[in-house]
Amino acid sequence: MPESHRRLPTAASDDALIERSRTGDAAAFARLVERHRVRVLAVARSIAPHAAEDVTQQTFLSAWLALGRYDATRGSVATWLCGIARNRSIDALRAEGRRPLLARIEDAAAHLVCQEETPFDVVERRTAAAGVRRALLTLGPEQRTALTLAYYGGLSQQEIQVRTEVPLGTVKGRTRLGLRAMRVQLGVAA
Missing domain, CATH: 1.10.1740.10 (RNA polymerase sigma factor, region 2, helix turn helix motif)
Incomplete structure (x- = not known):
């Protein structure tokens, strides 16, 4: 055979x-x-x-x-x-x-489906998400808007430019500075 x-x-x-x-x-x-x-x-x-x-x-x-x-x-x-x-x-x-x-x-695909999540994993993920939300609130409104539209709205920098009616370079700068500030707030190495 x-x-x-x-x-x-x-x-x-x-x-x-x-x-x-x-x-x-x-x-x-x-x-x-x-x-x-x-x-x-x-x-x-x-x-x-x-x-x-x-x-x-x-x-x-x-x-x-x-x-x-x-x-x-x-x-x-x-x-x-x-x-x-x-x-x-x-x-x-x-x-x-x-x-x-x-x-x-991140929540639906990576954590809930592909991994066997323990209650400790759920608490850790929710705690981390809450920390990100708190750090986001420490940003100025322009940086917060740029990051929110990019990471939670799924928009590209060009789409953010159209939505906010600011130059593309400004969007890129706000995103970069916002991410830098978030890293500091969260204690994450660059």
């Missing part, structure tokens, strides 16, 4: 399935899809609910085409697939001319 048609052990690890898939074993890849479809679909729904099914299919197609680039030392197969789903979801939003909210992506 050809190697690609052999039955896979029921408890095959994700890494073993990746290795088998790299040799063209479609059954091994189908097992990965079956194992991670719900998680990938949840990421897609949390970011681009209107395109979640398409994003899920695109995610697994991208994964199949990129099997050679998967590196187990950089994270698990689940994390890799969730990252692809996140990127495909953002692509879907951008294709429609919409940009995602940074907070929504």
